[in-house]
Each structure stands twice: as C-alpha cells, then as structure tokens.
Amino acid sequence: MTTSSTGHDITPLKPERIAQLSEGFTPEEKHVILHQGTERPGCGVFLDNKQKGVYTCRLCNLPLFDSGAKFESGTGWPSFFQPYDKQHIRELVDDAHGMRRVEIRCTRCDAHLGHVFDDGPAPTSLRYCLNSVSMKFVPATTKTP
Numbered sequence: 608m609t610t611s612s613t614g615h616d617i618t619p620l621k622p623e624r625i626a627q628l629s630e631g632f633t634p635e636e637k638h639v640i641l642h643q644g645t646e647r648p649g650c651g652v653f654l655d656n657k658q659k660g661v662y663t664c665r666l667c668n669l670p671l672f673d674s675g676a677k678f679e680s681g682t683g684w685p686s687f688f689q690p691y692d693k694q695h696i697r698e699l700v701d702d703a704h705g706m707r708r709v710e711i712r713c714t715r716c717d718a719h720l721g722h723v724f725d726d727g728p729a730p731t732s733l734r735y736c737l738n739s740v741s742m743k744f745v746p747a748t749t750k751t752p
C-alpha cells in the first residue's frame with residue numbers, strides 16, 4: 608500500500624475496480640472522466656460554490672482540493688491554486704493541441720480532472736482548472752465547541 612503525506616491510500620486502482628466505480632455515470636461524465644473530455648465552461652455545478660469543505664475525486668473519493676484554495680479565475684471552470692496533497696494529483700504533459708498543456712489526473716484511479724497552468728495567483732502561481740464533473744464536494748461539518 609502506498610500512503611500519501613496526508614495519510615491517504617494512493618495505491619493505483621485496478622481497471623476492473625475503475626469500471627465498477629464508473630458504472631452509474633452518464634455518457635458526458637464518462638467522456639470527461641475516463642476519456643479526458645472537457646465540460647463546457649460556465650455550466651459546472653461547483654463554479655460558484657463558496658461553501659467550506661473538501662473537493663474529492665468523483666470516482667474514488669480521494670481528497671483533491673480544499674475550498675480554501677479555490678479562487679475566482681474568470682475562466683468558467685472551478686479553479687484552485689494548490690492541491691490538497693501534491694501526491695494525490697498526477698501531471699501529464701499534453702502536446703496534442705499544438706500547445707503544451709499539463710493534464711491533471713487522480714493519482715489513485717487515473718480519472719481526468721482538468722489541467723494546470725502557471726498563471727495562477729500567489730503563493731503558488733498555479734491555476735488548477737477543474738471539471739466540476741470530475742469532483743464531489745464534501746461540506747465541512749460545523750464543530751460544536
């Protein structure tokens with residue numbers, strides 16, 4: 608078992624398990640998550656979400672981004688300046704469209720998440736541009752003192 612610095616199991620899932628997890632997905636969800644598609648800008652359910660919590664992988668629930676790292680990028684896709692744990696996100700260089708883009712995927716299940724660009728805000732100068740479809744949102748529970 609491989610464990611990330613934040614204590615999550617990041618052992619890659621077997622293809623059979625990934626197929627099982629994606630069984631209930633719509634064709635659009637499968638297109639984005641399993642075949643590196645991109646949802647239309649401005650339509651994602653998490654674009655204007657301002658609640659506190661953690662965004663997890665839609666497929667395998669691995670925490671990907673904390674709401675505290677979300678910012679308004681004006682691109683039409685939910686954007687973050689840093690991941691929950693760098694080890695939870697795998698980067699792949701994509702030269703397919705005549706320009707260099709860095710694709711981001713979930714380390715554990717290989718789900719396509721979006722792309723990362725280097726024009727983000729301080730302190731990281733990174734902009735993780737996400738498909739809402741690739742994520743789930745887990746609201747922070749209000750702790751009683």
Ligand SMILES: [Zn+2]
Nearest residue numbers: 664667713716
């Ligand atoms: Zn995943």
